[in-house]
Amino acid sequence: MTSFATAQDKILEELPSLSTELRKAARFLLDHPDEVALVSMRVLASRSEVTPTTFVRLARRLGFGDWAQLREPFENRLRSGSSPYAAKADALVLRSARETIFAESVNATAANITAVTTTNSTNDVEAACVLLEKAKGVRVVGFRSCRAPAHCLVYLCRMFRNDVTLLGSDGGALEAELASLDRGEAVVAIGFQPYSRELGLVTDVARRRGVPVLAIVDSMAAPLTRDADVILRFSVDSPSFFPSVAAAVATVEALAATMLTRSGTKGAAKVRQTEAVLTALGAYMPD
Known part of the structure; x- marks a missing residue:
């Protein structure tokens, strides 16, 4: 299982060689790690002004099998409690499917x-x-x-x-x-x-x-x-x-x-x- 630190280092390592579109998506992952764990790829794409498939291409460029594998260390980071509560709250209110949070919590x-x-x-x-x-x-x-x-x-x-x-x-x-x-x-x-x-x-x-x-x-x-x-x-x-x-x-x-x-x-x-x-x-x- 890839740790968040390893994923972060990989993104930073590859950042200079990425295309403009992939670099934009990569920077968004680095700057908004909580949102990566909490919102859908479509919402991330809208927020970072790239297409959803850009994140799929970025995951493969970084050596991950698919977007889910790249997203996993971000999710684990959030579960571990290493992110401030306020940042989690900010990411939570950006969710598009707000009606599902009650059932997800239960x-x-x-x-x-x-x-x-x-x-x-x-x-x-x-x-x-x-x-x-x-x-x-x-x-x-x-x-x-x-x-x-x-x-x-x-x-x-x-x-x-x-x-x-x-x-x-x-x-x-x-x-x-x-x-x-x-x-x-x-x-x-x-x-x-x-x-x-x-x-x-x-x-x-x-x-x-x-x-x-x-x-x-x-x-x-x-x-x-x-x-x-x-x-x-x-x-x-x-x-x-x-x-x-x-x-x-x-x-x-x-x-x-x-x-x-x-x-x-x-x-x-x-x-x-x-x-x-x-x-x-x-x-x-x-x-």
């Missing part, structure tokens, strides 16, 4: 969730459960959009164990919370590229204090994995301008369900007790 989300089971093996899930089961307390952390899966994991786990807490929830005093992080606890860190700066602080403190880390991330190359004892992965692919966190939520939901199953009747009894307390306190609206 389908991408479904594919991401399905991929969770193939990306993470049974051994990976078991290792994650064992790490959390051995801990006398679990600190869960996720910032910005990853706050949602982090909060979800805490809420679900607290239905059957009281020692799971959300880091960074005390008025932003993250450093103060980390001061009490103790050996024997565990940290669950959730993130995707670009990774929130605060995650590095959390995993660094955990490493220095000998606290095991479960990283739930979008890539094995994530900075969090360097300090992680166990890694679970999720995909953030989306045709939208922002990475999807749906698979991250699905991952933590499945992890919590697996943990409860492993806890046996004691865990089920705790859920029953917690539910009764919530009901008594009027947490739910009456039917």
